[in-house]
């Protein structure tokens with residue numbers, strides 16, 4: 458029997474890197490995608506040494522127009538069939554909406570939403586034809602409410618959850634699934650890159666990245682609709698659903714203050 462093939466975007470660090478280790482431990486072959494080629498090669502060599510894993514490295518900026526199609530075509534050309542797609546690449550940005558350069562907003566939307574949507578669309582078709590395959594999309598606890606002072610990031614993650622849950626339901630009765638992993642603050646490069654790392658919400662409540670990846674890996678194996686790792690994150694996510702919107706906005710603005 459041929460080995461399962463898992464494609465992970467944003468595999469050069471953080472949650473994607475940890476997910477790669479977990480799928481490698483299952484005996485899967487990997488396709489590793491991100492911009493940093495040397496980090497991807499480092500991971501591929503590590504997995505080869507530790508698990509005997511075969512990995513294909515594809516350096517690519519997924520925020521560029523046409524990147525998702527180019528990635529799909531590149532994989533098709535190798536004749537490889539992707540069994541699990543992990544849409545993990547993403548970034549955020551702390552700051553007032555009108556003070557963040559519009560280019561940063563735009564590339565966040567391109568990466569967090571457009572590339573994720575197009576990759577889900579492109580890889581879902583062959584999965585449906587085979588009636589087999591899983592997609593794991595990385596949302597966030599930001600998916601559950603608006604985020605003053607990180608408005609675009611929260612909006613992109615609300616989109617990821619909405620899209621994932623809807624397609625998950627469209628696939629009921631098949632052997633194909635879409636799972637959304639919604640982590641809260643997690644110890645990766647994300648905090649520094651998004652300038653959120655000094656916020657109290659980040660400093661006091663950051664989860665270990667290996668635990669978050671493990672929850673996502675378990676969730677996709679069980680074809681779950683939604684995974685929110687950690688008790689505090691679950692409390693935050695679900696209390697927002699029963700709290701009046703102005704109160705939620707007030708709390709979120711206090712949790713992400715600009716002095």
Ligand SMILES: NC(=O)c1ccc[n+]([C@@H]2O[C@H](COP(=O)([O-])OP(=O)(O)OC[C@H]3O[C@@H](n4cnc5c(N)ncnc54)[C@H](OP(=O)(O)O)[C@@H]3O)[C@@H](O)[C@H]2O)c1
Pocket residue numbers: 466467468469470471472473490491492493494496517518519520521545546547548549568595596597598639640641642643644645646647648650
């Ligand atoms: N850490 C958190 O607190 C947290 C919480 C909730 C959700 N998340 C989500 O989890 C996912 C993974 O983030 P992380 O925490 O693991 O952060 P991370 O360590 O910064 O990883 C982000 C990954 O995305 C890749 N990436 C960024 N821009 C890219 C681009 N234009 N094209 C291709 N790849 C790109 C990065 O690789 P290159 O730089 O090499 O391209 C990196 O591998 C993101 O979707 C994030 O929104 C994170």
